[in-house]
Amino acid sequence: KPIEAPRDAAMEVAAKHNLEVARWNGTKRKAYEGARDRLQEIIETYPDFSRMDEVVFLMGEIHMRLGKSERAADYYNKLLKDHPASEFAKKARARLDELKVN
Numbered sequence: 001k002p003i004e005a006p007r008d009a010a011m012e013v014a015a016k017h018n019l020e021v022a023r024w025n026g027t028k029r030k031a032y033e034g035a036r037d038r039l040q041e042i043i044e045t046y047p048d049f050s051r052m053d054e055v056v057f058l059m060g061e062i063h064m065r066l067g068k069s070e071r072a073a074d075y076y077n078k079l080l081k082d083h084p085a086s087e088f089a090k091k092a093r094a095r096l097d098e099l100k101v102n
Contacts, residue, residue: 007048007049007050008048011046011048011049012046012049012050014045014046015042015045015046015049015051016049016051018038018039018041018042018046019038019039019042019049019051019054019055019058021035021038022034022035022036022038022039022042022055022058022062023035023058025038026058026061026062026065032062032065032066033066035058035062036059036062036063036066039055039058039059039062040059042055043055043056043059052082052083053079053082053083053086053087053088054086054088056075056078056079056082056083056088057075057076057079057086057088057091057092059072059075060072060073060074060075060076060079060092060095061095063075064095069099072095072099073095073096073099076092076093076095076096076099077092077096079092080092080093080096
């Protein structure tokens with residue numbers, strides 16, 4: 001594995017908090033727009049977040065729930081391209097199969 005530069009601890013904490021809020025909004029509250037906004041904030045503000053693969057996968061999941069399957073497929077493909085070894089890669093491939101998209 002390539003050596004990674006040290007991450008900014010404060011940014012990691014802030015991004016992780018947004019990820020937890022997004023997960024809560026998306027699963028418990030069914031507030032998909034709120035979850036999407038939190039995830040988008042992570043993507044834009046914390047591009048080096050250590051859990052970006054999860055953020056990208058969840059963006060796909062949220063867009064699926066919002067009925068935006070093409071947008072969801074974009075995120076699943078981004079995950080597979082940018083994070084091929086991610087623990088979410090198998091789920092992303094399965095989602096793309098469900099959508100009949102490559």
